[in-house]
Amino acid sequence: MLIRFRDPAAPRPSEITPEATWLDRRRFLASGAGLALAGFAGTWGLASRPAAAAAPEDFAPLPEVGRSPLSTDEEANSFQEIATYNNFYEFGTAKEDPARYARALKTSPWTIQVDGACARPGTLDADALITSPLLEERIYRLRCVEAWSMVIPWVGIPLAKVLDRFEPLGDARYVAFETLHDPRQMPGQRSRVLDWPYREGLRLDEARHPLTILAVGLYGRVMPNQNGAPARLIVPWKYGFKSIKSIVRITFTVDEPPTSWAVSAPREYGFYANVNPTVDHPRWSQARERRIGEWGRRDTLMFNGYADQVTSLYAGMDLARFY
Ligand SMILES: Nc1nc2c(c(=O)[nH]1)N[C@H]1C(S)=C(S)[C@@H](COP(=O)(O)O)O[C@H]1N2
Ligand SMILES: [Mo]
Numbered sequence: 147m148l149i150r151f152r153d154p155a156a157p158r159p160s161e162i163t164p165e166a167t168w169l170d171r172r173r174f175l176a177s178g179a180g181l182a183l184a185g186f187a188g189t190w191g192l193a194s195r196p197a198a199a200a201a202p203e204d205f206a207p208l209p210e211v212g213r214s215p216l217s218t219d220e221e222a223n224s225f226q227e228i229a230t231y232n233n234f235y236e237f238g239t240a241k242e243d244p245a246r247y248a249r250a251l252k253t254s255p256w257t258i259q260v261d262g263a264c265a266r267p268g269t270l271d272a273d274a275l276i277t278s279p280l281l282e283e284r285i286y287r288l289r290c291v292e293a294w295s296m297v298i299p300w301v302g303i304p305l306a307k308v309l310d311r312f313e314p315l316g317d318a319r320y321v322a323f324e325t326l327h328d329p330r331q332m333p334g335q336r337s338r339v340l341d342w343p344y345r346e347g348l349r350l351d352e353a354r355h356p357l358t359i360l361a362v363g364l365y366g367r368v369m370p371n372q373n374g375a376p377a378r379l380i381v382p383w384k385y386g387f388k389s390i391k392s393i394v395r396i397t398f399t400v401d402e403p404p405t406s407w408a409v410s411a412p413r414e415y416g417f418y419a420n421v422n423p424t425v426d427h428p429r430w431s432q433a434r435e436r437r438i439g440e441w442g443r444r445d446t447l448m449f450n451g452y453a454d455q456v457t458s459l460y461a462g463m464d465l466a467r468f469y
Contacts, residue, residue, distance in 0.1 A: 200229035200245055205367035208276060208301055216357060217285035218451070222365075223296040227438050229370045233290065234391055235339055236325065236332035237372070243334070244372035251331050251392070253376040262322070262397035265313035270396075272376035275362050278303055283366070284359055284380070289421045289450045291385040295435045300380055302361035306354040314350060314398045321353040322346070322403035323379060324395040340406050346390035347403035347417065348381065349459075357382055357455055360393075383449040383456045385419045416469040418460075421450035425466050 202225045234244035256272035280303045289295045309321065327343035329335040335342045352358065361380045362369055369375040374391025381388050387407050397403070407415035414428055423433045423446040434443040449456050460468075 200226055200370060200372075202365050202367050205363075205370055208281065208363045208366055208368060210366075211281045211283055211301055213283040213285070217283065217299075218287055218297060220285075220287065220297045222285055222299050223438055225365050228296060228298050228364060229372060231296075231438055232372045233386065234334075234372055234374070236334045236342075236344065236392070238334050239339060245370075247333060248371035251326075251371045251375070253371060253392075256376045256394075258377065258393055258396060260309075260312045260396045262399055263315045263318035264398045265315060266311070268312060270308065270377075272362070275303065275308075275360070275377060276368065280304065280307055281362070284361075286357075286380060286382040287450050288380075288382065288386050288389070289435060289446065291387055291415070291419070291427065291432075293430060293432065293435045293446075294438055295446075295450075296438045299365055300359065300361040301363035301366065302359035302380060304356060305358045305360050305379070306356070308360055309350075309353060309396070309398075312398070317400050318398035319350055320399045320402055321348050321350055322395075322397040322399050323348075323390045323393050324397075325390055325392050326394045340410055343394075344390060345404060345406045345409075346379065346388055347399075347405050348379075348388070349402075350398070351459060352381065355456065355459065357452060383421060383452040385421055387415065388419050418465070418468045420456075420460070420465065420469075421446060421448070422465055422469070423448060425469050 230245045231241045232244040233241070234248060237244040237247040254273055258270040258272065260270060261267040281301055282303075283299055283301050285297060285299045287295055287297055314321075323346045325344040326332065327335065329342075348358070359380045360377050361374070362377050364370070364373060369378065371392075374389075374393075377393055378391040379389045379393065388405075402417055405415075405417055407419075408417055421432075426432050432446055435446045436443050447453070
């Protein structure tokens with residue numbers, strides 16, 4: 147079953163449904179048993195921990211799923227690369243910080259509130275998402291605004307299938323997303339590096355585009371915390387910062403919602419943030435990128451290589467102005 151609608155006062159589905167063992171294992175892992183205590187050293191505590199080596203076996207396997215034909219056939223980056231080179235400022239600004247400090251984040255139980263301009267506001271249960279028959283593997287390029295890229299085998303659900311259950315109203319034109327705000331669990335939020343919580347947004351047609359997914363795992367395993375557990379957005383034709391992690395709220399809106407990076411540096415980051423090799427960042431070129439694990443640089447492709455599928459979304463728009 148994909149999405150459970152329920153009265154917030156009703157018992158959680160997990161309380162009334164027997165869970166598969168992998169879910170129990172996920173809970174065990176999510177509780178950070180044995181690992182939690184080590185979490186907040188380094189930047190926020192006393193001694194520093196070595197950068198975590200990440201192994202897939204540390205994460206509970208998801209049920210076997212088929213691969214979406216929307217996947218790229220490029221070679222994927224290794225699990226180690228994907229799970230140790232991250233941007234997740236809630237856990238620090240260095241690339242290795244999330245792998246070190248995100249493990250204590252408690253990702254189960256986890257509820258995503260869905261509200262705003264929709265006929266059926268409600269909640270999503272992250273554990274229920276993981277058992278959805280709509281789960282599939284999507285191997286996508288991820289192109290960061292800082293000019294590096296990776297290829298990542300996500301497991302997720304088309305976001306449109308999730309959103310449509312809440313019946314967005316006719317005047318809903320945008321969708322806003324928010325990350326958890328909990329400085330006790332997310333020590334990076336004790337610093338003012340961004341205005342917390344992290345916020346992102348899409349136009350509703352972008353959010354409902356078949357390429358856009360809500361990802362709950364990678365490499366056939368539950369999502370590592372550093373990659374945005376339990377559920378994060380993936381919008382493969384946009385710079386990585388649009389793909390917000392550890393989502394707790396989704397709101398349908400009439401007006402364009404504020405987004406964290408555009409609020410913090412509006413000249414550098416816009417609402418659209420489409421990958422575009424012809425529109426430079428004010429401080430660096432976007433024409434080329436470094437694939438993590440490779441030496442040279444490769445050309446950045448328009449819309450990160452997804453131009454055939456998404457160009458029509460922007461017909462008539464000046465992409466240098468709406469960057
Ligand atoms: N909540 C939250 N989401 C976030 C970020 C963040 O700092 N906080 N960083 C973004 C940026 S800049 C990138 S490039 C991607 C990185 O995703 P990955 O670590 O899974 O590769 O996550 C995005 N989502
Ligand atoms: Mo990024």
